[in-house]
Amino acid sequence: MQLKKKLCAALLPALLTLAATTAEARDWNTIKADGKIIAVTEGAFFPFNFFEGSKLTGFEVEVAEAVAKKLGLAIEWRVVPFDAQVASIRQDRFDFAIASHGFTEERAKSVDFAAPHYCTGGQIAAPKDGALTAAALAGKTVAVQLATSYADSAKRIAGVKEIKTYKADPEAFSALKAKKVDAWISDKWLIKATLEKNADAGIVAGEQVFVERVSAIMRKNNKELQDNYNRALAEVVKDGTYATLSQKYFKTDVSCR
Structure with missing residues (x-):
């Protein structure tokens, strides 16, 4: 959904995209040692990922932030158009993308899918x-x-x-x-x-x-990252955080039951 933004908010996605050129996808040990994980989203897919003024938010943004917290990591966001994200992950520019990627056999040839975070x-x-x-x-x-x-x-x-x-x-x-x-x-x-x-x-x-079934995507064969992400997502579901976010944005349960 298109949101009216102030000029600074309109410029922010472009600035974040430019900043992303120096990022690289990393294995789990490298991410853990760094203390932060680099994530990409679209920022224009309400209510999943969008801007409120200059703040990036939405259901997927908050889910990813909760996952990062369970992993003991800070999260650093980048914004890239949806149609460029699979290629960006293949090019090792980010650790993972969370932007409503539905599983398809064709996409799975290029990237690996985490456990689904909604259906x-x-x-x-x-x-x-x-x-x-x-x-x-x-x-x-x-x-x-x-x-x-x-x-x-x-x-x-x-x-x-x-x-x-x-x-x-x-x-x-x-x-x-x-x-x-x-x-x-x-x-x-x-x-x-x-x-x-x-x-x-x-x-x-x-x-x-x-x-x-919708999941975060990450570089192929980055199994330790995938396993740790899935473990943290399961904890976010178990402790009730997921249910709270689902009700906040949709007033219903959007999980894959």
Whole structure:
């Protein structure tokens, strides 16, 4: 969801991205000795990772910070566009990324996935009298965010006339409001939050078209980091922190039950 930012907040993601060029993915012993872990997110995917003024926050940001605390580490954030994150991890620029990466076989060829930190699915959003089911999308134009699993899944819906890709979901939602497309497919929790904040837009949620397990991603074969991350995430779930954050952002349990 697009947030209005002050100039300094708008510049911050770019500055963080530039600063990230010196970072490298490291093995667990190196990270532990350094005392901090370097994480990347998108900063434009409300309510998962976004800016409130100049502050980076959101469900995934707070989950990652809780994981780092369990590991006894400080966390240092970087912001990179979603469609560049898998390549950034492959290039060893960060220790891990947490930005709503759904597991796919194709992504798993390039990066390793941690244990999932939430489950979701691709959902249709459209005008109240519009194409709100997969069957109703026949002959229609659908908006999706570039390089996402939602884009890949939308292409598999029979009869869709055209898939239009946008750099970020706020742009896809704007295209739907402007009637440039017939429907929008994205994460069901993002759609829920977007529609709650835009109740007068005349857009409603429709059918969920697929299920997805979402995880942090990290360099392939960095097993000690992966194991320690998973252990800490399990502790965050066990001590109730996860449930508190889930209720804070979604008023429901978004875990993979």
